[in-house]
Amino acid sequence: MGRKVTVRDKILETAATLFYNQGYVQTGINQIVAEADIAIGSLYKHFKSKNDLLYSYLEQEDIRFFTTVEEKLAQKKTPREKLMAYIDFRIDQQKTGNCTGCHFIKINAEIGRTDDEVQQLVQKHKEKQKNLIKKLVTEIQPSKNNFDAKQLTEMIFTMIEGGVVAATINGNTRSLEDIKKLADKLI
Known part of the structure; x- marks a missing residue:
């Protein structure tokens, strides 16, 4: 039996979807409250501010990202296979997200250096x-x-990050797939 979804989890999941799909600035507290189907007091019971919610969202995405990466890499034996699996993971992320980018790149592009904690x-x-x-x-x-x-x-890190941006712009993962082939040749 699965873990019970808490109000905090519900708020975070709703905010994560909204922040990712429409952006942090375009997402209002009232929309989060309405879509999470909670009282506004519940939101402020768990998060001091919209910024606090944003920080929690980024921390959650970091944990989710690396937990999944560790699971994928554990299935491989050699470091080369693991590196290729990591690139495959980044490709799969874009495919399942309809090539809409990286949570962190998107927030950084939107908020950038205006918030030290986000940075x-x-x-x-x-x-x-x-x-x-x-x-x-x-x-x-x-x-x-x-x-x-x-x-x-x-080189490999920068190519992958550029490939994620290219996937977002082009709406496909061809650049990332080419990067995987190039990384394999480089190593």
């Missing part, structure tokens, strides 16, 4: 992604090229 949460999430790639690249110990692990990590 820190986005940077922390992206740094964790980069560290994962670096760990795998270092374990692979590529010898096909003249790049060191740090350079390869930066």
Whole structure:
């Protein structure tokens, strides 16, 4: 039997859907309250402000992202297979989300440097992604090229992030699929 959905969870899930689909600025507290079918007091019981709700949303998305990544990578044996599985995961995210982008890139583009905590949460999430790639690249110990692990990590990370943006713009995952082939050749 599944875990009971709490009011807090319901608010977070509603806000996550709205923030992702229509943006943080375009989402009002009254809309969250109406779509979550809760009283406004319930929202403020769990979250001090709309910003507090945003921070919780980003923290939740970070946990969800890395929990899923860990599950996908655990199914693979070698570091190379794990890196390819990570890229496949990013491709699948775009396919299941109709190529609508990354939660963190979208919020960063919308709010950017106007909110230090958002900036820190986005940077922390992206740094964790980069560290994962670096760990795998270092374990692979590529010898096909003249790049060191740090350079390869930066290239692969930047290509993937650019591929996510390209998927959003083009409405398909072709760029990400090409990036996977290129990353495989690089390592």
